[in-house]
Amino acid sequence: MIIKNQQIISLMTVVALALTLSSCSGIFGSKKRTSSTTGWDYNSSTNGGFAVSDINEQETGPGLVFVEGGTFVMGQVGEDPLYENYAPARRVTVRSFYMDETEVTNLDYLEYLYWLNRVFGADYPEVYRKALPDTLVWRSRLAYNEPLANLYLRHPAYNDYPVVGVTWVQATDYCKWRSDRVNELLLIKAGVLAEDPDQRNENSFNTEAYLAGQYSGLVIKPIEDLDPNSTGGRNARMEDGIMLPNYRLPTEAEWEYAALGLYGDNELITERRIYPWDGHLVRNTTGKSDYGDYMANFKRSRGDYMGVAGSLNDGADITAPVGTYPPNDFGLYNMAGNVAEWVQDVYRTLSHEDVADFSPFRGNIFTTPVLDAEGNIAEKDSLGRIRYREITINEAQDRFNYREANNVNYLDGDNRSVNDPGKWLDDVNNSNSTSMMYDYKNSSLVNDKTRVYKGGSWKDGPYYLSPGVRRYLDQNKATDYLGFRCAMDRVGTSVN
Numbered sequence: 001m002i003i004k005n006q007q008i009i010s011l012m013t014v015v016a017l018a019l020t021l022s023s024c025s026g027i028f029g030s031k032k033r034t035s036s037t038t039g040w041d042y043n044s045s046t047n048g049g050f051a052v053s054d055i056n057e058q059e060t061g062p063g064l065v066f067v068e069g070g071t072f073v074m075g076q077v078g079e080d081p082l083y084e085n086y087a088p089a090r091r092v093t094v095r096s097f098y099m100d101e102t103e104v105t106n107l108d109y110l111e112y113l114y115w116l117n118r119v120f121g122a123d124y125p126e127v128y129r130k131a132l133p134d135t136l137v138w139r140s141r142l143a144y145n146e147p148l149a150n151l152y153l154r155h156p157a158y159n160d161y162p163v164v165g166v167t168w169v170q171a172t173d174y175c176k177w178r179s180d181r182v183n184e185l186l187l188i189k190a191g192v193l194a195e196d197p198d199q200r201n202e203n204s205f206n207t208e209a210y211l212a213g214q215y216s217g218l219v220i221k222p223i224e225d226l227d228p229n230s231t232g233g234r235n236a237r238m239e240d241g242i243m244l245p246n247y248r249l250p251t252e253a254e255w256e257y258a259a260l261g262l263y264g265d266n267e268l269i270t271e272r273r274i275y276p277w278d279g280h281l282v283r284n285t286t287g288k289s290d291y292g293d294y295m296a297n298f299k300r301s302r303g304d305y306m307g308v309a310g311s312l313n314d315g316a317d318i319t320a321p322v323g324t325y326p327p328n329d330f331g332l333y334n335m336a337g338n339v340a341e342w343v344q345d346v347y348r349t350l351s352h353e354d355v356a357d358f359s360p361f362r363g364n365i366f367t368t369p370v371l372d373a374e375g376n377i378a379e380k381d382s383l384g385r386i387r388y389r390e391i392t393i394n395e396a397q398d399r400f401n402y403r404e405a406n407n408v409n410y411l412d413g414d415n416r417s418v419n420d421p422g423k424w425l426d427d428v429n430n431s432n433s434t435s436m437m438y439d440y441k442n443s444s445l446v447n448d449k450t451r452v453y454k455g456g457s458w459k460d461g462p463y464y465l466s467p468g469v470r471r472y473l474d475q476n477k478a479t480d481y482l483g484f485r486c487a488m489d490r491v492g493t494s495v496n
Contacts (some may be wrong), residue, residue, distance in 0.1 A: 053241045101331065106160075134167075135165055196217055202383060247486040250485070255454045295337075347450040364402075369386055459480070
């Protein structure tokens with residue numbers, strides 16, 4: 001009996017201690033931790049104030065779904081009717097990341113346009129105009145699509161439909177805007193900042209400007225600065241764990257991996273998926289009440305976009321509200337059908353063979369912030385953004401992992417792949433090498449601004465529903481069947 005009472009007392013002590021620690025206020029709380037290498041306490045203003053956050057997990061950003069990384073066979077699975085061999089099969093590994101559960105909708109994009117107009121419209125109206133989707137992509141010479149051109153973006157009946165008419169550049173800008181809005185709200189929820197609806201022009205929240213100390217906002221309670229030489233308060237840092245990495249477009253490898261949804265399969269994959277669902281058909285073969293239903297909206301055959309009244313093929317003539325069809329094994333909707341989607345990569349015919357087999361991607365341009373005469377980050381621009389420049393060859397001359405800023409052409413369009421491999425560094429910035437290799441506008445549409453897009457759309461036949469199929473378009477062009485969704489890096493552990 002005495003032993004049992006002692007066990008109860010010990011248990012109550014542990015619970016009380018846990019409650020005490022969990023009730024500590026502030027980003028660092030009052031919990032003391034000690035360095036295993038020096039023996040000095042962390043988070044102590046009496047010994048120098050080296051701060052270590054208690055936050056060690058990444059919060060899932062709004063709209064995102066966790067995609068656990070892994071290895072898979074990237075490339076074309078089904079037939080290659082034109083015998084182009086532009087997507088040869090190759091095993092690669094993709095790191096864990098997050099991806100939007102659905103495509104970005106008209107409502108999402110209208111929120112973005114409203115914010116741009118409210119913040120920049122009075123003094124910089126071109127910022128708003130630059131972001132406007134091209135609604136005229138719906139027009140056709142021999143079809144009556146004026147209602148779509150006039151109403152698809154702005155009528156509330158289409159709020160939950162995927163936005164179209166957006167270029168790769170516009171989609172990338174949207175991702176940057178979304179990053180700033182999410183991080184601003186996280187700082188507000190953490191009690192660091194107050195809401196500021198009067199932000200205008202350069203006095204608008206930008207994550208990089210805030211981290212550089214060039215945006216203060218309406219501060220409620222600054223982060224406690226434990227440096228004994230400080231004034232006692234500071235801006236939040238990435239080290240505090242409050243803010244998230246940037247939203248961005250997924251890479252081609254990430255998109256294809258996420259679309260296939262090979263979750264739970266062992267390494268001995270004997271049969272590759274053709275579509276984002278099991279089986280070789282575009283109909284549901286596993287359900288009960290929905291057995292035989294189409295798994296996506298697409299063009300079944302010439303002139304057949306929706307089927308016969310009373311028994312529609314897929315319930316949609318053009319796009320459909322996001323989330324209409326079943327998600328894949330990662331919980332992602334519309335990874336086939338609805339709209340095709342922009343990804344980050346610059347297009348090359350044999351990208352699968354050229355790029356790395358770990359986190360493959362073509363399109364890197366390495367930059368660094370512009371500095372002032374004193375070596376500090378230069379003053380932000382008139383829109384509140386930190387200015388960047390490409391690194392120089394001299395800055396990278398002693399590196400072994402890259403030698404220049406722009407690596408878009410590396411091994412496919414640069415001088416190393418066009419001229420004598422032994423002389424490629426003598427003329428590393430020759431901008432003519434890509435055109436020499438691809439003869440843009442004469443015999444090819446490939447250049448450094450040609451971007452990959454993935455997935456089939458409402459306007460495509462079933463062949464394009466396979467995630468391994470790849471297509472391309474100029475980054476400043478838009479169509480009525482092309483949209484996008486955002487992704488985000490996963491930091492820390494690869495499992496959720």
